[in-house]
Amino acid sequence: MSVTHPAGFTAAGTSAGLKxxxxxxxxxxxxxxxxxxxxxxxxxxxxxxxxxxxxNPILWSQEVVKNGVVRAVVLNSGGANCxxxxxxFQTTHAVAERVAEGLGIGALDVVVCSTGLIGLSNPRENLLxxxxxCLAALTxxxxxxxxxxxxxxxxxxxxxxxxxxxxxxGWSIGGMAKGAGMLAPELATMLVVxxxxxVVPADELDTALRAATQxxxxxxxxxxxxxxxxxVTVMASGASGITPAIGDFTEALTRAxxxxxxxxxxxxxxxxxxxxxxxxxxDSEADALEVGRSVAxxxxxxxxxxxxxxxxxxxxxxxxxxAAAFDPxxxxxxxxxxxxxxxxxxAEDPAEVDLxxxxxxxxxxxxxxxxxxxxxxxxxxxxxxxxNSAYSS
Amino acid sequence: MSVTHPAGFTAAGTSAGLKxxxxxxxxxxxxxxxxxxxxxxxxxxxxxxxxxxxxNPILWSQEVVKNGVVRAVVLNSGGANCxxxxxxFQTTHAVAERVAEGLGIGALDVVVCSTGLIGLSNPRENLLxxxxxCLAALTxxxxxxxxxxxxxxxxxxxxxxxxxxxxxxGWSIGGMAKGAGMLAPELATMLVVxxxxxVVPADELDTALRAATQxxxxxxxxxxxxxxxxxVTVMASGASGITPAIGDFTEALTRAxxxxxxxxxxxxxxxxxxxxxxxxxxDSEADALEVGRSVAxxxxxxxxxxxxxxxxxxxxxxxxxxAAAFDPxxxxxxxxxxxxxxxxxxAEDPAEVDLxxxxxxxxxxxxxxxxxxxxxxxxxxxxxxxxNSAYSS
Numbered sequence: 001m002s003v004t005h006p007a008g009f010t011a012a013g014t015s016a017g018l019k020x021x022x023x024x025x026x027x028x029x030x031x032x033x034x035x036x037x038x039x040x041x042x043x044x045x046x047x048x049x050x051x052x053x054x055x056n057p058i059l060w061s062q063e064v065v066k067n068g069v070v071r072a073v074v075l076n077s078g079g080a081n082c083x084x085x086x087x088x089f090q091t092t093h094a095v096a097e098r099v100a101e102g103l104g105i106g107a108l109d110v111v112v113c114s115t116g117l118i119g120l121s122n123p124r125e126n127l128l129x130x131x132x133x134c135l136a137a138l139t140x141x142x143x144x145x146x147x148x149x150x151x152x153x154x155x156x157x158x159x160x161x162x163x164x165x166x167x168x169x170g171w172s173i174g175g176m177a178k179g180a181g182m183l184a185p186e187l188a189t190m191l192v193v194x195x196x197x198x199v200v201p202a203d204e205l206d207t208a209l210r211a212a213t214q215x216x217x218x219x220x221x222x223x224x225x226x227x228x229x230x231x232v233t234v235m236a237s238g239a240s241g242i243t244p245a246i247g248d249f250t251e252a253l254t255r256a257x258x259x260x261x262x263x264x265x266x267x268x269x270x271x272x273x274x275x276x277x278x279x280x281x282x283d284s285e286a287d288a289l290e291v292g293r294s295v296a297x298x299x300x301x302x303x304x305x306x307x308x309x310x311x312x313x314x315x316x317x318x319x320x321x322x323a324a325a326f327d328p329x330x331x332x333x334x335x336x337x338x339x340x341x342x343x344x345x346x347a348e349d350p351a352e353v354d355l356x357x358x359x360x361x362x363x364x365x366x367x368x369x370x371x372x373x374x375x376x377x378x379x380x381x382x383x384x385x386x387x388n389s390a391y392s393s
Numbered sequence: 394m395s396v397t398h399p400a401g402f403t404a405a406g407t408s409a410g411l412k413x414x415x416x417x418x419x420x421x422x423x424x425x426x427x428x429x430x431x432x433x434x435x436x437x438x439x440x441x442x443x444x445x446x447x448x449n450p451i452l453w454s455q456e457v458v459k460n461g462v463v464r465a466v467v468l469n470s471g472g473a474n475c476x477x478x479x480x481x482f483q484t485t486h487a488v489a490e491r492v493a494e495g496l497g498i499g500a501l502d503v504v505v506c507s508t509g510l511i512g513l514s515n516p517r518e519n520l521l522x523x524x525x526x527c528l529a530a531l532t533x534x535x536x537x538x539x540x541x542x543x544x545x546x547x548x549x550x551x552x553x554x555x556x557x558x559x560x561x562x563g564w565s566i567g568g569m570a571k572g573a574g575m576l577a578p579e580l581a582t583m584l585v586v587x588x589x590x591x592v593v594p595a596d597e598l599d600t601a602l603r604a605a606t607q608x609x610x611x612x613x614x615x616x617x618x619x620x621x622x623x624x625v626t627v628m629a630s631g632a633s634g635i636t637p638a639i640g641d642f643t644e645a646l647t648r649a650x651x652x653x654x655x656x657x658x659x660x661x662x663x664x665x666x667x668x669x670x671x672x673x674x675x676d677s678e679a680d681a682l683e684v685g686r687s688v689a690x691x692x693x694x695x696x697x698x699x700x701x702x703x704x705x706x707x708x709x710x711x712x713x714x715x716a717a718a719f720d721p722x723x724x725x726x727x728x729x730x731x732x733x734x735x736x737x738x739x740a741e742d743p744a745e746v747d748l749x750x751x752x753x754x755x756x757x758x759x760x761x762x763x764x765x766x767x768x769x770x771x772x773x774x775x776x777x778x779x780x781n782s783a784y785s786s
Contacts, residue, residue, distance in 0.1 A: 053724075224692060228706075228713060298617075299618060307783055313476065313510060313511025316446045317619065319446060343478075385773055386775070
């Protein structure tokens with residue numbers, strides 16, 4: 001139970017023969033997912049990758065979401081349908097048409113998402129046959145099937161359920177996500193479908209979704225690489241008949257997004273550590289984010305964490321590349337709570353920093369204001385290099 | 394013969410016991426170098442790291458170079474003397490004073506450079522004893538000793554000689570460099586000393602040096618990490634008595650800098666490939682550089698090159714993160730001359746791209762103007778992760 005936990009949604013996840021199955025798995029791996037809002041309302045909101053090189057499904061779906069109505073999301077793994085030309089766009093269109101035909105709705109209410117290798121065309125006949133299979137398999141129990149079907153290099157399916165606040169709130173949020181590499185949103189860098197049975201008009205959904213993604217997926221920077229395909233869509237069925245306070249709904253949606261973002265972080269390709277970089281006393285939130293991201297993108301720092309080396313010099317070297325407000329002679333840095341650098345000079349003994357756990361915290365005090373922010377990243381490991389050099393993905 | 398090839402320079406390279414010698418090498422590794430301009434002129438120019446977190450030797454040397462006169466450069470490996478506080482600055486000052494005393498000059502004519510681990514204080518007594526040893530060892534034949542003394546993770550000493558143009562020009566340029574990691578200038582990301590026996594006033598030296606570094610060291614982006622310590626200093630002794638045309642001198646200096654930059658690229662930590670990313674038909678040189686650098690900083694692309702996978706999708710995904718002028722639907726990309734992507738769709742067969750050689754070219758046609766630029770980088774390898782996780786450096 002995940003995207004189908006809230007009332008008013010069905011889902012399916014089947015195999016359309018898109019994913020490589022050279023291992024000969026029986027049954028073959030699921031690679032096509034469908035999530036359908038059965039109403040009574042069809043409000044929605046979406047955010048898409050900020051990458052200017054966008055995949056065909058993004059070009060299609062950006063048009064679909066404009067009127068705030070989405071009735072279904074169809075997602076495939078096994079190929080990103082990005083830079084595949086007019087033929088690729090026609091494939092996306094054909095998939096949306098087939099979903100719409102099966103559901104008796106309009107194709108312009110169907111969001112399409114694809115993930116996999118860029119430049120790879122998916123066989124259209126496989127996709128259309130898969131859509132038919134999904135339509136036949138739609139149930140309120142197939143949330144996990146759908147979540148499995150969108151996995152690429154993910155090692156686990158990622159799902160979330162958040163209940164409305166208080167006892168008997170009567171509404172909930174469900175979600176699923178995929179993403180393990182090319183993970184540096186701004187916005188979105190993965191495929192995420194969120195559902196709710198609350199009654200939330202499309203414009204309020206949009207505000208809530210942007211607020212939620214801004215402090216969850218947008219603060220994830222696993223490998224500094226922004227994808228061409230990524231999409232976050234939320235659909236509200238209104239099936240609970242309950243209209244929550246927008247503050248409560250935004251808070252619940254933020255919890256759902258943050259939970260999924262942390263699942264993405266923990267499953268990042270080849271990672272040994274999850275690293276939270278918190279920047280304190282920044283002059284602005286933008287400064288805090290710039291400093292946090294600069295450290296998150298330092299291969300030298302990330303390799304040091306992999307080697308369990310509390311190399312705070314590499315943290316300072318990264319901070320120094322930013323335009324943020326700070327005094328280079330008055331920076332404090334802690335790793336796992338040990339203040340290894342105070343006033344830009346060595347302080348507590350780095351040998352006291354134990355980096356054997358997966359979770360690592362880096363705290364940077366800029367002493368320049370009242371703002372703060374956290375960026376999450378992973379370490380740079382042999383397994384990351386292996387996974388991204390040995391396989392096209 | 395390198396920095397001592399031009400007339401008017403002596404050098405030395407000795408061991409001051411700064412570098413770890415747990416291997417018990419006899420004699421111990423050289424780690425202190427001195428290059429002295431014996432005149433008759435002492436014109437100079439320097440560029441320093443753009444990193445705002447600057448090491449103590451940078452803070453010192455930036456004052457030294459202001460009047461255009463430098464008579465000696467003293468350089469140590471085994472510790473960066475960065476973020477070592479007031480004590481560290483006093484060490485830098487003491488080293489300059491000892492060099493000045495030995496040469497009978499002023500300390501404010503002595504550039505100091507250090508490289509090694511950030512946050513590590515060098516033992517001052519070792520440094521001062523080492524300076525005395527260097528002073529005693531100064532000769533016109535010790536250029537290689539000096540080049541070896543500044544190596545850190547470098548596997549080879551890096552030197553260059555460029556003769557003035559034409560037969561019997563009568564003047565030349567010599568140089569040495571170190572640098573293998575934390576290699577993403579803007580400006581400078583390594584230690585470089587250049588010498589010439591040409592007569593070149595300090596202001597012209599400055600113009601020539603900035604022109605030369607801008608299209609050599611500044612276009613090198615091995616691992617996206619900018620150092621805190623790096624320095625390029627050129628000294629003109631005037632010992633040849635010849636005043637070259639400034640165009641000839643700038644061209645020769647650019648050749649020397651480019652030669653050293655390519656030596657740095659080829660010796661980058663753990664690299665298997667040298668990658669030249671050339672961006673054609675950009676609307677501005679800045680656009681070409683932004684696009685080239687975005688690809689050079691894509692870990693996914695760099696890991697793919699290591700795996701000999703011509704994954705042009707990762708090139709397009711990087712281009713899309715920039716603000717450069719281009720049409721996302723009309724990009725061409727070649728790898729090693731094979732146009733794998735034309736008009737943003739798959740073109741020639743990627744299987745034709747042979748990535749077995751160390752040298753790889755990526756050509757991107759933005760079709761948006763008349764400017765072009767090349768950025769040089771390396772692939773992301775297991776050896777890079779190993780070298781930067783297993784050792785503090």
